[in-house]
Amino acid sequence: MSATAFSSRSDPSSESPLVTVRGLSFRRGDRIIFQNVDLDIPRGKVTAIMGPSGAGKTTLLRLISGQIRPDAGRIEVDGVCVHELGRKDLYQLRKRMSMLFQSSALFTDLTVFENVAFPLREHTRLPENLIRTLVLMKLEAVGLRGARDLMPSELSGGMARRAALARAIALDPMMILYDEPFSGQDPITMGVLIKLIRTLNDALGLTSIIVSHDVKETASIADYLYLISDGLVVDHGAPLALESSSSAWVEQFLHALPDGPMSFHYPAPSYAEDLALREEPPRA
């Protein structure tokens, strides 16, 4: 892999998608997670990948970030095939992307300040006073400058996620992957996170990929939606366009209908068979 592939930031004005997925197949044991999936993530936009729990949304983020390799297909980030990279090149690429984990994944032995300073200390040789300034700027952006000396165990769930977001933007990445950023958050925190994700994306010229099943919140900030289920892309388009989709599955998912193409029951043998009920022979 040439060094120039990683030497510059992504060009937001470029028309080509930042992430291109073609023919992606991935299985875990006998279970098919993705089957010949194609999708494009446009640059500078907020793209949401939505689907029911267990649809493989987080797995898709892990595939895009090279944490796992696909069984078949090709995943390119900024023109570079992620799963063909060696460890060194993959780490070079990852310096330009960040991920906000569902659990926040803050380092529990470091303060909020030290957590945000961590990537700066690992990858730059900036003097300490400059690191301090940068960290305080990132913390100010997420409203946690005053919480810099707190330990992760002293933060609420929403604060932990904001601190993790400050850490995610520490190196000014070209792309942030959000794994269920709204799950388990109260309405006010959810509103704060929605505003932060949109504002940071536009102000910093990022590309954001949000994986979520919080339909209303995600659709409110996404420029483009992909709906996935059973290993396939069921539908995709702008949120307003999907609202008027004729697909029964899309209708059920977007409007949270309890019944529809998505079965309430997990696949199982017949109920009578499971309860060992015998059918009475017909009387003569």
Added chain:
Amino acid sequence: MLDGLQRLGRLTLGWLNRLGRATLFLLRLLGTLGALGRRPGLIIKQLYSVGVLSLPIIAMSGLFVGMVLGLQGYANLVDFGATSSLGTVVALSLVRELGPVLAALLYAARAGSAVTAEIGLMKATEQLAAMQMMAVDPFARVFAPRFVAGFIAMPLLAGIFTAIGILGGYFVAVYQLGVDSGAFWSQMQAAVGLVDDVINGVVIKSVAFGWVANWIAVFEGYDAIPTSEGISRATTRTVVNTALVVLALDFVLTAIFFGV
């Protein structure tokens, strides 16, 4: 019969598979040691965690083991009128065997289990994945400093255990049982050799035990299933496997150094 053979085969293959993964893990870990040399702060922080914090249990255990050796040795030697050799008995027992072995077992229980649990929890809470996503290699940042610090701490702890054990034996022998102080030290000095006993015993053995104890502790944490039950099992495996490997290795080293 066939079922039993199949089960034995599966167990053996599973064990070999795990040994292979642990070896690959160790090789990758060793590959990051060069970079670690430029960041001694990471090792020093872990030295405090696995070494300094293990001192109280090592010191207390060493003291009691030495005192027991003093009592037991005296009870046997007094029948032969050889109580002046008590210093030799206490020192040789500790330097050749009990010092390195018991220090390693205590280390596995106190520091090894903590290292496994810490790494396992970092895995379960996605801290290791977050590190990798920040292009920071956990092998260089998390595993190697703990391995190296433990490897350095183990011989020092074994030395401290042995020294305090000898002092414990001395206090019991001289102040409780009335053994002559001069005889205790002079007999010990005459019988315990620097290379034959101290180097081959406490030094080489504790270096070997430190290597396996820390390899097991770090690998078990890395390999733990990231659930509360998985981490609990990994922690148990660290203590059990370290104990078994240390005792087996002790037999081999004793046969090499002290076998007739």
